[in-house]
Amino acid sequence: MPSLMESGICQILPLVAPALKAIFERLPSFIVEGLEEIRLRRERPLAVRYHQEECFLNIRGEPVYTPSEAYMVSEEDILKTLQLISQGSLYAYEEELRQGFITLPGGHRVGLAGRAVLDGGVLKTMRDISSLNIRIARAVPGAARQLLPFILDFQEKRPYHTLLVSPPRAGKTTILRDLVRSLSYGLPALNFPGLSVGVVDERSELAACFQGVPQHDLGPRVDVLDCCPKAVGMVMLLRSMAPQVIATDEIGRSEDVAALWEMVNTGVSILATAHASCWEEMEQRPYLRELIEQRVFRRYVFLSRRKGPGTLEGVWDENKRLLRGVNVSV
Amino acid sequence: MSLFKLIGAFLVIFSAGMAGMNIASYYSLRPRQLRALQDALQVLDTEIMYAATPLPAALRKIGQAGDTAVSRIFSAAAALLESSRGYTAGEAWSRALDEEFRGTALDGDDYAVLRAFGEGLGASDRQEQHKKIALTSLHLRKEEEKAQREREKNERLWRYGGFLLGISIVLLLL
Numbered sequence: 001m002p003s004l005m006e007s008g009i010c011q012i013l014p015l016v017a018p019a020l021k022a023i024f025e026r027l028p029s030f031i032v033e034g035l036e037e038i039r040l041r042r043e044r045p046l047a048v049r050y051h052q053e054e055c056f057l058n059i060r061g062e063p064v065y066t067p068s069e070a071y072m073v074s075e076e077d078i079l080k081t082l083q084l085i086s087q088g089s090l091y092a093y094e095e096e097l098r099q100g101f102i103t104l105p106g107g108h109r110v111g112l113a114g115r116a117v118l119d120g121g122v123l124k125t126m127r128d129i130s131s132l133n134i135r136i137a138r139a140v141p142g143a144a145r146q147l148l149p150f151i152l153d154f155q156e157k158r159p160y161h162t163l164l165v166s167p168p169r170a171g172k173t174t175i176l177r178d179l180v181r182s183l184s185y186g187l188p189a190l191n192f193p194g195l196s197v198g199v200v201d202e203r204s205e206l207a208a209c210f211q212g213v214p215q216h217d218l219g220p221r222v223d224v225l226d227c228c229p230k231a232v233g234m235v236m237l238l239r240s241m242a243p244q245v246i247a248t249d250e251i252g253r254s255e256d257v258a259a260l261w262e263m264v265n266t267g268v269s270i271l272a273t274a275h276a277s278c279w280e281e282m283e284q285r286p287y288l289r290e291l292i293e294q295r296v297f298r299r300y301v302f303l304s305r306r307k308g309p310g311t312l313e314g315v316w317d318e319n320k321r322l323l324r325g326v327n328v329s330v
Numbered sequence: 331m332s333l334f335k336l337i338g339a340f341l342v343i344f345s346a347g348m349a350g351m352n353i354a355s356y357y358s359l360r361p362r363q364l365r366a367l368q369d370a371l372q373v374l375d376t377e378i379m380y381a382a383t384p385l386p387a388a389l390r391k392i393g394q395a396g397d398t399a400v401s402r403i404f405s406a407a408a409a410l411l412e413s414s415r416g417y418t419a420g421e422a423w424s425r426a427l428d429e430e431f432r433g434t435a436l437d438g439d440d441y442a443v444l445r446a447f448g449e450g451l452g453a454s455d456r457q458e459q460h461k462k463i464a465l466t467s468l469h470l471r472k473e474e475e476k477a478q479r480e481r482e483k484n485e486r487l488w489r490y491g492g493f494l495l496g497i498s499i500v501l502l503l504l
Contacts, residue, residue, distance in 0.1 A: 014414040021416065079453070080418060088411050088419025088452040089384040091459050125455055 008136050009035055011106040016134075017080035020046070023071060026061030038134040042078050045070030052308065082129060085110055095227070097126045099203065107137035107208030107215035137208060139216050143171070143310055144178035150315045150323055151179075151299045152192060158244060159183065159195075161264060161296060163251075164273040165282060166303035171310030172273040173205055173249055175303065177216055179271055180206070180247045184219030195269075196221040198243030200233035206249050231259035238268060247271040257287040264296055272297075277304065279320065295319075339504075343496035350492015357481040357488065359435035364474035366400045367444075368467050375463045378456055385419050385452045386411040399434040403444075406430050419452035439476075443469040 009032055013021050016038075023046065024038075034051035041047075045056040045067045055063040056070030064070050085102055086093050096102045102110045114129035151162045159179075166172045186194030201207050201224055207214035209226040218224070223241045225233045230248050237243055246263060248256075251272045263270055276282040283289045291297060295318040302313040315323045370392045377388040386408050393405030406426035410417050417425070427444055436444075447466040452459070 014416065018416050080416075083418040083453055084416060086452070087384045087386055088417075088422065089382075089386075089388075090453055091378055091456040092382040092384045094382070094455060 008032070008108075008138065011104070012038070012108060012134060012136065015081065015084045015104065017077040017084070019074070020077055020081065023057055023059060023061045027057070028062070031055075031063065035136050036138075037136070038132075040073045040078055040081065040132040040134070042073060042075050042130040044073060046073050052305065078129060078132060081132060094125055098123055099227075100126070101203070103204045103208050103210055103215070105210045105215065107139075107210075109135045109137065109205065109208070111135065137216070138174075140171075140174050140178060140310070141181070142178065144175050144182055146312065147175070147179070147301060147315065148182060148187065148190065151301070152187075152190065154190075154192070157193060159269045159271065160298035161270045162272070162299040162301060163291075163297040164271070164301045164303065165276050166273075167277045167305070168275060169309065170303045170305045172303060175301075175310060176247060176249065176271060176273055177206055177218070180222060180245075181217060181219045183245055184221040194219070194221050195244040196223070196241070197245045197247055198222075198234075198237035198241050199224045200228055200230050200237060200246065200248040201226050202228060202230050202233065203249060206247065229255075231255035234259045234263055238263065238266060243268060245269045245271060249273050250275065252285060252287060254287055257291060260291065260296060270297075278302070299323075335504075339500040342500050342503075343493060346496030346499065347493040350488045350490070350495070353492070354485045354488035356435050357477075357485045360437065360440075361474050361477040361481055363398065363400045363435055364440065364470050364477055366396060366398055368470050368474070370396075370400065370404060371463050371467050371470070375460060378459050378463070382456065399430065402433065403427055403430045420448045420450060423448035423451050440470070440473050443473060 009024060009027075013024060016024065020040070027035075027048075031048060031050045035048060036052075037049040039047040039049070047054060047056050047070075055065060056067060058064045058069055059071045082090065085104065090097075093102055097112065100112055102112070104110060111131075111133035112126060112129050113131040114126045117124045117127055151159050153160050162179075164172045164176055180197050180199060183195050184197045186192060197218070199207055199218065199222060201209065204227055206216075207218055207222075207224045207226065208216055209224060212226065214222070214224055223237065223243065225237055228236070230251065231253075234246055234248060237246060246268050248270075249272070251257065251260065251274055260270065260272075274282065274288055276285070276288070283292060298318050300316040300318075300320075302316070304311045304313050306313075317323060373392050373395070374388055377383040377391070383391075389404045389408035389411070393401050393403075393408055395401065403426050406429055407419075407423045410422035410425055411419060424445060427441070427448065431441060431444075443466060447462070450458075450462065
C-alpha cells in the first residue's frame with residue numbers, strides 16, 4: 001500500500017529510534033492501513049492501535065497478544081525518539097512539554113507523560129519522559145458532508161452555533177476540521193458561499209500547525225491562531241480578523257463559556273466541541289449545562305465510536321428535539 | 331658546477347624555511363580557531379536562550395557565518411541532523427567532529443573538549459544547555475590561553491628557525 005504508507009507511517013518512521021523503526025518497517029499491511037496510535041512506554045511492551053483494535057508487537061513486527069512475547073521498549077528507545085522528534089532540540093519545545101504534546105510535520109501528534117517539574121505550583125516542564133503516544137493524523141475529506149444540511153442556516157447564509165459532542169477519540173476534531181474546510185471552500189452544490197473562518201487552535205490539533213504552517217488543508221478562507229488559549233483567542237480573532245465563523249476545540253472551562261457569551265451576539269457563528277457521550281453527562285458539567293439552558297447552541301451533534309470513529313448518533317436542536325432526516329449510522 | 335651548488339643550496343634553504351613557516355602558522359592558527367569556536371558557541375547560546383531556535387537551523391546559521399575549518403564542523407553537524415537518517419544531536423555532532431577535525435589546527439585536548447560538548451547536546455532544557463555551553467567555552471578559553479603561550483614560544487622560533495636550519499645544512503655540506 002505505497003500511497004497509505006506515504007501519507008501516514010512514512011512520516012513517522014524517520015522520527016522513531018532505529019530499533020523501533022526496524023519493527024515498524026516490517027508491520028503487516030492490515031495494521032499499517034488502519035494505524036491510529038503507537039504507544040511507547042518505558043520497560044513496557046510496544047503497543048499499537050489499529051482499526052479500533054489493540055495489540056502488542058514483537059521484534060519482527062508481528063502482532064502478539066501476550067505482553068511477555070512483545071518487544072520491550074527501552075529507556076534508550078524513548079530518549080532517542082524524543083531527540084529525533086524534537087530535531088535534537090528539546091529545549092525548543094518547552095511550551096509543548098508543558099502542554100504535554102508535540103505536533104509533527106503532517107499533523108501527527110505525540111502525547112507525553114513523565115515527571116512534572118513544578119515551579120510555585122505551576123507546571124514548568126516535564127522531565128524523565130516515560131510514555132509517548134504517537135497519534136497518526138488522518139484527514140477524512142467529506143467526513144462532515146452528511147451533517148452540513150442540518151447545521152447551515154440557508155436564509156442567513158451562515159451555520160448555526162453548533163456543538164459537536166462525543167467521548168474522546170470518536171472523531172470530533174476530524175469532523176470539526178472537515179466542517180471548517182467545507183465552510184471555507186464554500187458549498188456550490190448547496191448554493192452556499194465560502195465563509196471566512198477563524199480557528200482558535202489551543203492544542204494545535206485542529207489545524208496541526210508545524211512551525212506556524214497548518215498541516216491540514218483547511219481551505220482558502222481560514223485564519224489560524226495557533227497555541228492560543230481559547231478564551232483570549234476567540235475575542236482576539238473576532239477583533240483582528242473579522243471572521244464569519246469561529247471554530248474551536250473542547251470547550252468546558254468557565255473562561256471558555258464567558259468568552260462564548262461575548263461571541264454569540266456578535267453575528268459570528270460558533271463551531272465548538274465538547275467531551276461527553278450523552279445529554280445527561282453534558283448536563284452534569286456546570287458550564288455546559290448553563291450553555292444548554294440558555295440555548296446558546298442551536299445544533300447539537302452527537303458522535304460515537306459505535307461503528308468506528310465518527311459514527312453519527314444524531315443531530316438535536318436547542319430544544320433537545322432530534323432532527324428528522326439525519327442519516328444516522330445504524 | 332657552482333651554479334648547481336648554488337641552486338641546490340637555495341632549494342635546501344627555501345624548503346627548510348617553508349617547512350618552518352608551516353609549523354609557525356600552525357602555532358598561530360590554533361589559538362585563532364579556538365577563539366572562533368568560542369564565538370560560535372556564544373552565538374549558539376544566544377540562539378538557544380533567546381530564540382529557542384532548533385539545533386539544525388542554529389548550527390547551519392553558525393556554519394554559514396564563517397568559512398573556516400571550524401565553521402565546517404557546525405555545517406556538517408547541521409547537515410547530518412537534517413538528513414533524517416536518525417541521528418540525535420549528540421551523534422550528529424561527534425560524527426561531524428570526526429569528519430572535519432582533520433582540517434583544523436586543533437590538538438587532542440581540544441578534541442576531547444569538543445567531544446564532551448556533544449554529550450547530551452540538545453537533550454535538555456534551555457538552562458541546562460546554557461550551562462553546558464558555558465562550561466565548554468571555559469575549557470576552550472583555557473586551551474586558547476595554553477595555545478597562546480605555545481605560540482609565543484614557538485612561532486618566532488619556527489618562522490626563522492627553518493631558514494637558519496637550512497643555512498646550517500648548506501654550510502655543513504659545502
